[in-house]
Amino acid sequence: MVKFAFTALAFSLTTAALAQRSDYPIRAVPFTQVKLTDTFWLPRLKTNTDVTIPASFQRCEATNRVKNFEMAAAKQGKFATTFPFDDTDIYKTIEGASYSMSLYPDEKLGAYVDALVAKVGAAQEPDGYLYTARTIDPAHPHPWAGPERWEKERELSHELYNSGHLYEAAVAHYQATGKKTLLNIALKNADLVCAVFGPGKRRVAPGHEIVEMGLVKLYRVTGKPEYLSTAKFFLEARGHYKGYDPQSQDAWKNGSYWQDDKPVADQREAVGHAVRAEYLYSAMADVAALTGDQQLLASVDSIWHNMVSKKLYVTGGTGAVPGGERFGGNYELPNTTAYNETCASVANVYWNQRMFQLHGDSKYVDVLEKVLYNGLISGVGLDGKSFFYSNAMQIKNSVSFAQSEPQRAGWFDCSCCPTNLARLFPSLPGYVYAQKGNEVYVNLFVSGSTDLLVNKKKVQITQQNNYPWQGDLKFTVNPAASTDFNLLVRLPGWARNEAVPSDLYTFATPSQEKVSIKINGKPVTYTVQKGYAVLAKKWRKNDVVEVTLPMEVRQVVANSNVKADLDKVALQRGPVVYCAEWKDNGGKTSNLIVPTTTTFTAAYTPEVLNGIMQLTATIPAVQVDAAKNSVRTVQQTMTAVPYYAWANRGKGEMTVWFPQRVTDVDLISQPIVEAVVNK
Structure with a gap:
């Protein structure tokens, strides 16, 4: 069945290719x-x-998300969940299950998905409309939706958002199984969308982007030009609504919350709701690649630079402001109130992968890697079933825990993040390698193997490493016959004294360690192309490439414009950003000081947090005396753990940024006295 699926897909993609004028110059090697x-x-x-x-799936059943589809099919009942976009939790989980079944075939799971797809199909209206929040009881739709279809699409209805996730799930399901059941449902809906929206028809900028990405995926599968042209139309619909107040500072009133305050070709800054924004920017990259639109390309390039130089957390998180789950102003990166929605990290991965495929520059993969190893996997507990919706940078006992999430939850009323992770994880193998003609890119350092065609010859590449804990990487290149091609191995920015590809964060002290590369045991010189070591040769069976990356503990400092991090440092080793957690540090972390001269020791601890590289150092810590009327600084052992692993051992203090010295003492209203920097 799986073999059939890929044969069918290959035919469809060939059809699509005939209709395309251009595409991404670099192709990601499929996860399969x-x-x-x-x-x-x-x-x-x-x-x-x-x-x-x-x-x-169980939680979709228990919270009546599945019941909504059953009631829509019966045309009776009352919408049984909170939000009109709750349908997408089913679509996203089907997408994740489909990818997963490609890796781990599961007949029982397949049968369940088939039954769920049948329920989705039964809920679809005859003309293709699919939106349970209206179909269950059209006379009394969800209040966010309005009495007529699409009437409130710009604001809150999420009708097109639901469609976008349906399309993405349908393509994944078709790829994994070869079945067209969900694909046909998606195509019927997409045909309706293309009939309703477009030049001379209804015009709206979708309130929550993703339909654009979904339409592009359907275009790739079918080659139907209307899907691509409608995706482009939705992009170009932005910035033309006359109902906003351009002078208002309110993101809702001026349109920036929806990225609708100006035409996309004129946008230069990452603004508004972070998830919506990064889905939009991903679609802009898609459409720019497929149509050759240079204005879109210039816009998305500028927006990316703004994000990575002024609006990115050191963990790769994005969307600093809780109100509106949105990007703040330039350099607005608070710690105790950091939002960093998990969905925004998922979207950031999608966006940076597309930017790499456009430009072939390692800086995009550097950001993608930062997100993957830090701000994304922090969103799911080590148990696989507890989650963070937002990802704080600091938790303080002296500040109300209500300001952020101090512990993980199994589900949320708005449970977009758990289901987004469910679909992202099984697709991860597709981010490891990429190819452009006779150039093969190694982007992520993940042990395993891939089989490629290079110069029409079969080539297998096998990775062996213990990354991210160790920097010794081994690649075995095994062509079926000797062949010339370029192997491009990413030299991570952090291994080249570059904390991020901008001046937003830098390493406090430059490293003298260099990346070394050997081929078949002999050191080689190599050229560097956009952050990649270019290894050009005639490859023979079992050629071995060894790359050694320096794995030092580095102190990271922020740009002086980031007021929240003045005179503070973060800790990083390899791609992993660290934090201190209450569990390892006497119940408190807001009192720890990390002077510039601090030396850390790294040791692998298999018994802690499913196995981590743990950092320790002797540092000064501020303590309050027993009478609570004076403070002193004492030496104590500090332990730091990877940021992604925090909050798996209970609720308590955590911090990513550490003061380098005491600059002030603040007496707060609670009976606690603690060191405060940069008051």
């Missing part, structure tokens, strides 16, 4: 061609398959 043996990622993918996806 990459087999993992990795000790870091493979267990996470297995947990996603065994725990996250089943728990997600």
